[in-house]
Amino acid sequence: MSFSLERSRIDKLSKDFVLDELRRVGAQRGSRYFTGREFNQTSTKCKHTTVLRTFGTWQAALQAAGIDSTPKRKQRADAIPVPALFEELGRVWRLIGHRPSKLEWEASTPKYSYKTYRERFGGWVNACAQFIEFRSNPQPEQSLNSAPRSPIINKEAGRTILESEKRNIPLKLRLEVFKRDQFRCIFCGRSPAMENGVALHIDHRIPFSQGGKTELENLQTLCRDCNLGKGGAL
Numbered sequence: 001m002s003f004s005l006e007r008s009r010i011d012k013l014s015k016d017f018v019l020d021e022l023r024r025v026g027a028q029r030g031s032r033y034f035t036g037r038e039f040n041q042t043s044t045k046c047k048h049t050t051v052l053r054t055f056g057t058w059q060a061a062l063q064a065a066g067i068d069s070t071p072k073r074k075q076r077a078d079a080i081p082v083p084a085l086f087e088e089l090g091r092v093w094r095l096i097g098h099r100p101s102k103l104e105w106e107a108s109t110p111k112y113s114y115k116t117y118r119e120r121f122g123g124w125v126n127a128c129a130q131f132i133e134f135r136s137n138p139q140p141e142q143s144l145n146s147a148p149r150s151p152i153i154n155k156e157a158g159r160t161i162l163e164s165e166k167r168n169i170p171l172k173l174r175l176e177v178f179k180r181d182q183f184r185c186i187f188c189g190r191s192p193a194m195e196n197g198v199a200l201h202i203d204h205r206i207p208f209s210q211g212g213k214t215e216l217e218n219l220q221t222l223c224r225d226c227n228l229g230k231g232g233a234l
């Protein structure tokens with residue numbers, strides 16, 4: 001194996017690895033700009049120097065991960081912590097009994113404006129999906145335990161692994177599944193927005209172990225209980 005081939009393969013894989021970590025940290029920070037120092041405070045998997053080595057600049061890295069790369073909005077947006085925004089969203093959601101629409105939100109005299117959520121999370125529905133993710137994964141590192149510890153040594157040589165061939169579901173896709181399934185378990189209808197202690201899982205309809213793909217059509221939202229009751233599916 002030539003050095004350059006090996007080198008480019010490792011670069012590609014570590015890039016995916018770093019991107020996943022950037023997105024995970026970004027999700028915890030409401031997809032807002034964060035500094036390398038803030039990244040180091042949140043990340044459990046790599047340092048910002050690895051990110052810089054991989055992408056060249058911090059801005060390029062944030063852009064690649066779909067995170068706001070302009071620090072100028074930071075001061076204003078940082079005023080309200082994400083957990084406070086989510087707590088208020090949960091309060092109104094339970095009050096109304098379903099995901100609040102714009103009108104319902106505004107009629108509920110909420111603490112924070114519709115626009116605050118829209119700007120902070122890149123859209124209202126996105127804010128709702130990230131809220132569900134947050135309530136389902138109070139300890140985000142837990143959800144990553146199923147991911148390979150080191151993707152670099154787990155991959156087959158010389159082959160590009162598509163997202164749909166990975167068991168780990170990227171955050172963006174998880175949010176898509178939550179949105180499509182109306183933020184609740186498709187079997188029993190429970191939602192972490194309405195009830196404490198409910199966590200939603202994203203389940204492969206055709207199990208990953210049986211060749212099921214990690215793509216929207218093969219994924220469904222189940223609560224933890226329904227998912228574990230299925231047996232052998234995960």
Ligand SMILES: [Zn+2]
Pocket residue numbers: 185186187188189190222223224225226227
């Ligand atoms: Zn259920």
